Each structure stands twice: as structure tokens, then as C-alpha cells.
Amino acid sequence: MSHSDATAAPAPAAVQGATRIKAVILLAMLGFLLLVPMFLYPIFLMKILCFALFAAGFNLLLGYTGLLSFGHAAFFGGGAYFTAHAVKVWGLSPELGILVGVIGAAGLGLIMGLIAIRRQGIYFAMITLALSQMFFFFCLQAAFTNGEDGIQSVPRGIFLGVLDLSNQINMYYFVLGVFLLGILAIWRIINSPFGMILKSIRENEARATSLGYTVARYKLAAFVMSAAIAGLAGSVKSLVFQFATLTDVAWQMSGEVILMTLLGGIGTLIGPVIGAGLVVTLQNYLATSPLPVTVITGVVFMVCVLLFRRGLVGEFYASRIGRRLGFKSDS
């Protein structure tokens, strides 16, 4: 899932072997995603996919551009609200509804980005937090969101007029399709010249400027793309669960996506996906146990920060097996 490192230049045969193994892993994962709804509960899987896409979009900013946003809930929840409203009140089809959500989230990203990228580090994080809180209070009071009741009973509709999404299995494959497209888009972005520039900004912003790149514009572009992907995840989630509520725009959600990304491993394409899967699974399975969910999630986070500082996938990439396979995290 990560590009092999050309500079390490192992023997050609080894490279070929590693590529083959990676291709097998990739196919196995795809096969797993296609078959898993037969064994696990589809809604639960769709939820994981939505959060995985959200975390992957967030990682585009944190892992590849080096910007820690503390306001991504605004895009995720905003996308959810826009889509829910478009589908329920305006009666749009799901694909158009999702488009409205993505454009809305990207627009929010543009506004927030324009203000936030002027500052770096902790100030950047604080500005994004403040702006997303402003959006939270907007959603709390705006008439179209119905305050704390949320937008409920959103119809899933019929995708492109053919696929009835009210069927759980149809919905799962629809969500899987959106998820794969989103991941593909991220993969394409980070492996393009544009992505290289983002990484160079992350490594040394001053040097990128001195090379003649308009750093602010690249950062803004990355911010908007990340916001759009987060919005896409939120839009799809509002269709999966058929509601959009304040939980998705609250600051805790911004924290949760950071948790997912760090647990999985920042700067890896697959890390946030694994992290999201882990957090959502914990939330779901601990819900029916007598243990307090928040405490357990906190302990898991602490253990990971202390023992696997690169995140689960990051540690695997750095392990002997990972390195032999030519995996490398981009951080």
C-alpha cells in the first residue's frame, strides 16, 4: 500500500518478491472487504468504513502535510448535515446529496483554511478548534439542524435510480465503493508531484519556500482536499445511519479522529483505516460490557502512545518483516 523506496535498492529479485507479496496482501484485503458482510454486521462495517475514510482524509493533512487540525469534526459533521438536509428536505437523490455534502464541506474547509494556514503548530490547531466550535454553535442554533434532536429519518434513496440503498447489503457495497474511491484519491494525491511538495513542506517549510513553491497555496489546497474527504465520509455516514446529529460536529469528534490516526499510524495510507476500525470496534463491543468505555479507550490510547509510538501499522512497517517487504511510512 506504500510505494517502495527506490534509494534502498535491494536486489531486483527481492524487490519483485516483495511487490508480489504486497500485491497478494492488497488483493487479500480487497477480498476480505468484499466478503466480510457475510460474517459481520453490515451497519457496523459501514460505520468503520466511514470513520476510516474520515481518518484517512485527516491523515492527508496531519501525516503528509504536517498540519494538526483540531477542527475536522466541522467538515465531517457539516457534510453529514448538508447531505441529510439535501436528501430529506430538498428530496435529492443520494449521489447528488453526497455531492452537496462534499461541496459544502470543501467550502467550509476553504473558509477555515484561509484563516488557519496563516499560523503554524499549536496556533494552527487552536484556530481550527475555535472555528469548528463556531460551526458547532451554528449547528446548535440553526433551524435546519433541529438543534439537539438532529435531522432524523433521512431516506437512503436509490443510487443512480437503480440500486436500492435501503437494502443493507446494497448499502454496504455502495459505501465500500465510496471508501475505495476516497482511498484511491488519497493514494493518487500523495503519490503525485503535488503530494511530494506537500511532504517537502512538512519536512522543511522554509526550504520549500526557497525552492519557489507558494507554500500557503499548497497548504490551503491540502486543507480543502482533506476537508472534502472528511465531508464525503460524513455525508455517507448520514445516509448509513439515516440521521445527522450534533455528535458529529462536536469537538470530541475532532479528538476521536486524531486518536484513530495516531493508533493506526500517521503517514501511512492504511494506518488510519486500522485505527478507525479499532476505535469503532472498541466503542461497539465495550458498549455491552460493564466496563466504562471512555476509560478503556483512554488506556488503549496510552498504551499505544507508550509502546507503539509509530502506531500499529507504523510499527509493522518499521519491523523487520515490514522492512523486508519494502514498506515504509511517510513520516
Add this chain to the structure above:
Amino acid sequence: MARLLTSVAILGATATAAMAQVSDDVVKIGILNDQSGVYADFGGTYSYQAALMAVEDFGGTVLDMPIEVVTADHQNKPDVASNIARQWYDTEQVDAIMELTTSSVALAVQALSAEADKITMTTGAATTELTGAQCTANGFHWAYDTHALAVGTGGALVEQGGDSWFFLTADYAFGYSLEEQTGAYVTANGGEVLGSVRHPLSSNDFSSFLLQAQASGAKVIGLANAGLDTQNAIKSAAEFGIVQGGQRLAALLFTLAEVHGLGAEAAQGLTLTESFYWNRTDESREFAQRFFERTQAMPNMVHAGTYSAVTQYLKAIQAAGTDATAAVSELLHTLPVDDVFSQGGTVGANGRLITDVYLLEVKAPADITTDWDYFNVLATIPGSEAFIDPAESGCALVAAN
């Protein structure tokens, strides 16, 4: 021989029919609420214990089938709640989900239960939408709602002499609707609203708002907010000596559990509305004592309401002779509710339980003789006044009937 065979066949057929009356040979009730967040005392695992108690008191079986109670912590996240609810219905054969603290969760689960043709009985959420515009055929709202709280605290308190009001309102839809509904009952009963001030959600500093309220000279300061905001406002009010200064504090969404958390010292003189108070009758005291032995806490209206909801659900199954949703739902609408929680309660076509609510006042610490004996009952508001007339609730099902 042929006759014998036929009679055996008939016997077999009736036996299977009897078995089929209860789906999967078990009646399963899910208690879904917040067990680790801000509402952990308001409902929480106490509600689960209340449900278990109801099942035990019912005898543990209905129609000779075992009753099982499952529970989950939705962490105040509607998506977690929705996920669990669907999973319960689809893979774990849960027949009904109850409690459902938090409006967004209750609305979401009630909507998906309508789709899945299952019963919900909400005790923990406040919104009147559940039995209003978003009502469903199998959705019931049991313990209380914002309307009952507004009538209880707003209307009844005016009759007790609290005829001029000032509101401290949380600056969002929930706060506005509480203020508006309560204000309407204050003026309808001959009182007046002198003014209001809006505070942001999750505010820590209530001093300037309380000073305005104090300066207004109103006899009653209404707290149109919830949870931590109400607790913080009450604590600040105690520091300012507002109650000692002759003004009354009225909390609109506050229960025994929160009063206990705050302590009688800070909460004294506070008035509030609940649909249950444990130290009211011999029956409620006996129930509360048994509840206390299990949980080390006395029940509030959410806990007692959950007990009542579970009991009524089981009674309906018993009476219907089946746990099929349509039949049980039909009986839940028509059977009178008579238990420790509600005496002579009825259920409207919109699914709303119409039951008496009580205007309560927190005693001064010196007057509290036994533990948890926090309240004086100031007034009893009949259910027909406290709850919206189903015909005017905006529920489409009422018109259809």
C-alpha cells in the same frame, strides 16, 4: 388408526402454535442508555437494575417463556445507539428497546424501530417530538417530557405564589423551547415573565447572569437548561445566597439523582418537577427500599419509569398471549397503567403515557430526617393537565384513528 394419527397431528400443530406465540422462545428487552457520560446517574445502569427488578417482580417468565434483559452504553452517540439497536433486532432477537436517554438517540432508535416493526418505550429522553410530529405506531414515551416539566414547574409554581419570573436560558433550541413553554404556563396562570438572559451551552461562570436575575426582583428564577449547566447555576446561586435572599430557584430538568449529587446544602429551596418521588406513598417507599438495596441509590422518575415500562410491556404480552409487535402495541395503547410509578395512567394514541406529575421542593438540610429524603411535595398536577392532549400533539396517527 387414522383418527389417532390426525389427533396426534392436531396436537403437534397446536403445540407448535403455542410455541410460536413467543418469538425465539424468549422475551428479550434491551436497555439502551448513557452509562458512562453525563447522564450516568440520571438513567445509567440504575435503569438496567430497575428493568431487572421489574422482570423479577413479574416472576421471571411470561407465557411460560423466560424474560431476558440486555443492556448497552450508547455513550451519548446516536450512531453507536443506532448500530446497537439494529444489531439487537437483527441478530439478537431483542423484542423491545427501552430507556433511550438523550433526544437525538431516542428519535433515531424510535424511527428505526418503526422500520423494524419493534417496540420502543422511552423513559430517559425529554423531547415531545417523540409523540408529536415524529410519533410512530410502536413508539411509547413513558416517564416525562418537556411539556410536563413546563406545566409542573411553570404553572403549578405560580399557584404557589411564584408569580413573577426571570429565566436563565441555555442558548439553543432546547433552552428556548423550555423557556417558551414554561413562560406560557406562567402567564396563563396569571403570573408574569419579567425578563430572561441567555447563557452559552456548557457555561462555567453564571455570576453575571445570576446578578441580572437577582436584580430583576423576580420571585422565581427559572433555569431553562439541563445537566451540568443547571448544576453550575444552582451552585453559583447558593454562593450568591439567592434562595436566602427570598427568591426561588426553579430547575426545569432536574431529578433526585442530580439533587443527591449536588447535596442538600447547595440545592435547598430548589423547586423541580418529577413524575415520581420515592417517599410519597407506602408502596413507593417499599419499592424504593428494594431498589436501594440493589443499587445504593433511591430511584428517580427515569428509574421508576423504566420499571413501569418493563412491567407494562410484560403485562401486555401476558394479556395478548403473544409477543408479536402489533398485538402488544395495541394493548399497550389500551391497558390502564397501575403500578408503583403510575396510578390510573392511560396511554394516548400517540404513545404518550398520561400520568400525574409532582411539583417538588428541596428541603433545608435541617429538615431532612432520613437519607435521600430530599423533597417536599408541593403539588400534584393531574396527567391530563401535564401532558399534551394527544389530539393536539401533531402526531399523524391520532388523526388517523
